[in-house]
Amino acid sequence: MNAPHLKRGIIHATLIAPDLQQVCDAYVTQLAMQVRQRGTLSSEDAAALDLTDLIGAPLAWLANSADEPVLRVIEDPQAIVAEPMFRHGWLSLEVLVGDIDSLAAGLQPPFKVLGPAANLELSDAIRAAQVLGPCGELLYLTQIKAPVPPFDLPMTDATVASTFIGVMTTPDRDASQRAWSALLGAKGWAFDTRITVLNRAYGKALDGRYPVAVVPMPGQCMVEIDQVDLPASPTLRHAGQYSLGLRLPAVDAAVLAEAGWMVQDVGERRSLRGPAGEHVELLAG
Template identity: 75%
Template sequence: MSALPQGIIHATLIAPDLAAFCTAYQQQLAMQLHAQGTLPAAEAAILGLPALAGAPQAWLANSAGVPVLQVIEDPTAVVAEPMFRHGWLSLEILVGDIDTLAAGLNAPFRVLGAAANLELSDAIRAAQVLGPAGELLYLTQIKDQVPPFDLPMTEDTVAATFIGVMTTPDRAASQAAWASLLGAPGWAFETKITVLNRAYGKPLEGRYPVAVVPMPGQCMVEIDQVELPAAASVRHAGVHSLALRLPLVDAAQLQASGWRSAGDPAQRGWIGPAGEHVQLLA
């Protein structure tokens, strides 16, 4: 029996209009409707969303037929750009041909930054896109390896999320928490983040303190430090959680490093120092 894949297995998003969301992803991002149903109460607890138990949900599969997005409907969720609150900022999704994919996107998607090579390496080319629920997507093509990072490559139209990008008021605290979860210290550096500079009205060359922590399965978390005013305490549409399959994690160790339980008895839902939610799969 082959081992189960590790790393980022799927992402969970909240959408005010489930049908419209799924249609957009099917028509423009080569996604397939894998399954539909309602959110079980036990899973709602793990996700820290007990009020959404029984809500309509759908699973979207990528162009290879693998379910990679769980979408939960909440008509009351607030659609707003994620650049203005801490926690999950973006899903970085591996694609085969970013120029062709981005050129074909139209409403309800909005391309914030045309496809371009990253400052880090010309082997990484990406476009930044806002989706129908206010979710930010970094659609990224990897053309070659970029040491010291272990990066995946694909020829599929759309593969899967391989990096979760988050913002935090304190890079050091968030990096320490994720290093405890993932068992690796990662790297800290500064780089320009064009999508944030545009959102904040700053010069496009402006740089931010960033950390990257690797996880199994050629996946990573990117931690961007930004100063933001306190966000309103509402349920936002867009990216809510990343589901991770990792080597055994000790709950006491997580709590000591800054994580707190999302409130489910199984202790499989956790919230990080900046408000980012993860679901730990068995």
């Protein structure tokens, strides 16, 4: 039986970093987080993350001002730091913040603000800035000022709250939307929209549009699926965003596999690899 008191949706994200201390220092000093726990990657956690070669690697859990552990950082000195816009899979963590203009204005290296804070085309109630982090992770720091129906979006007064949307790129929006709809039990919405950070990265006109899908999940969270055409690249371990830890209602493994997920059960958790290469750690409860 599912425990109703447990939070649902996106519980935490996992980053891979060549330099663990650099990432911890940056998030603590500039994004109002605290190092809640340090340790090493256990064999069970490594299996749930499909990172068995990193068993014993140093790691740290970073907590927000509500003392929620929202970011796990695992050290891999061999990981390649590169901008995530040029490979399929996870693109960005969309992180809820209280005042994007003040936060973005104060960011310094190793963070890099890719463009000034601006209202989204979708709604003037959503204001965001795109920021590259110290290990190549892309953050959409997002302030929600008012309800934006039909989407169920959270709001906060905290400097930095938590990830509420996982953003990914895929060669096939429809295939990825089918997979995520099977996992989340909702079809979501499909539309075309302007994505400034991708247009800048690809040297395209800033009004260029992309096929996008958004699929809701419990806990006022979502996944955003952006279809982009990219050349094939070698399978290497990149630094930056690696996985999302989700807690969701149970879905049969056969249903997930038919929808395009690679499924591996690890104890009470489940390791999922999506059609575009994105990794998900399904948590118990």
